[in-house]
Amino acid sequence: MELSDFLRTRRARLQPEEVGLVAYGARRRVPGLRREELAQLAGVSVTYYTRLEQGQSLNASDEVLDALARALRLSPDEHAHLRNIARPGRARPRPADRFERARAGTRQLIAAMREVPAVVVGHRNEVLAWNPLGHALLAGHLDPAAPDHRGERPNLSRMLFLDPHTRELYRGWEEEARANVAYLRLSAGRHPDDRELAALVGELSMNSPEFAALWARHPVNDCLFGSKALHHPVVGRLDLAFEAMPLPEGGGHRMLLYSAAPGSADEAALRLLAGAAAAAPAVAAGPDCGITVDGWELPGSSVNR
Known part of the structure; x- marks a missing residue:
């Protein structure tokens, strides 16, 4: 089903004239390329391609998958995803009920990055660790110790779609949502x-x-860099x-890092946030020591908006 839907969505986005084919007839029953047209472009038989798209062939060679990727004009991430979902039996089963943690050395590294927001996530976008500034930037309304507790561990995808505080954080929420789903699709193919x-x-x-509408479009992208438009x-x-x-x-762990242009107002704002985040441990034990803004708590009365 996964392979079938992916191939259909990629056929649908290409028109015959875009790939040098002549489209005969005024009406076409399907958007984009027909199966026989894609088979022709990839140099495989229509029967073989149909069986592949229907999930009846799980032993496609690298050569065939590469030819389909070229014909469909897939991106490198989409090409890798095609290989993963075309041969799911080659993936390694993951241990059940495993509570993953960030390595001690990784935690030490992000703790030393006092003026850079840093978040360590797993392949499901679950937060494995964050430094004080990373926590203050993305999830100041949550317990900073939540990543270490089963049942409380934040997940960036869940927050983005289901947490109103996170939704309000992103000025370009729709773009962030598309990128998030595209990464989850890629990860689902890998695991x-x-x-x-x-x-x-x-x-x-x-x-x-x-989320359901975006997931149905089968976007695929590793989302390794870019920009974030926020309203903190x-x-x-x-x-x-x-x-x-x-x-x-390994295991799909990634470190997410955020930075501002030197000398910019964004850099000044990050420094202000870093100062408030650094003050948090010193006053966290006392009651009513922090300020709360729209559900986000940052100790220290020096932060005024």
């Missing part, structure tokens, strides 16, 4: 036997019509650069 990931997709599909409830408007760095421990 087809991950029950927790499947459960997350099911939860979001049931509770967010926007404490420091206001922020335009930040974003990098996602794969970590050496």
